[in-house]
Amino acid sequence: GAGVSQSPRYKVAKRGQDVALRCDPISGHVSLFWYQQALGQGPEFLTYFQNEAQLDKSGLPSDRFFAERPEGSVSTLKIQRTQQEDSAVYLCASSLAGTGGLVNEKLFFGSGTQLSVL
């Protein structure tokens, strides 16, 4: 497809369960971002990839969160031993920029994965 695709659209997990969220960025986009959006809040940065390299993971809230993009296209965000506070919409975004820095760049977002941890 032409846009950023995320799956699953909805995920319900029991507390303690591991989950994996998938993102297919726009073809040819070098940069890929993961954001977490809690209810009533704006998106908050989790991590950033340039091709397969994870250049910034400063936003990951704990070591239970892990992201990868092994071939520089599809990315997976994994959350181990989910907790109720992990409940949020997880947004993936991609951009064409490949040299770092975001001036004159814009992010293209997927529709997100809504994670509910019971």
Next chain:
Amino acid sequence: DQQVKQNSPSLSVQEGRISILNCDYTNSMFDYFLWYKKYPAEGPTFLISISSIKDKNEDGRFTVFLNKSAKHLSLHIVPSQPGDSAVYFCAASDLGNQFYFGTGTSLTVIP
């Protein structure tokens, strides 16, 4: 600490009138700003941007104004249409690898 703030959670405007959405930021290193629009159950979509070398950027019915000394930007929509009803997010970048988002303003345009 919220570096980008949208202090109005909601705004209602009559169709045909002007909508003004406001955004304040605290980090003087921010030099690129964007507005995103979000419909329910969809991801945010890019609306308009402005770099710090400008104080105004216009695209059709949408104009973004930047006041660097006040660390304030605003989005003007003229004339407002019912299809503009959505949540609007302000975002800022400091040339690093992150965009910082505000908490959003929900705009309702009343027919």
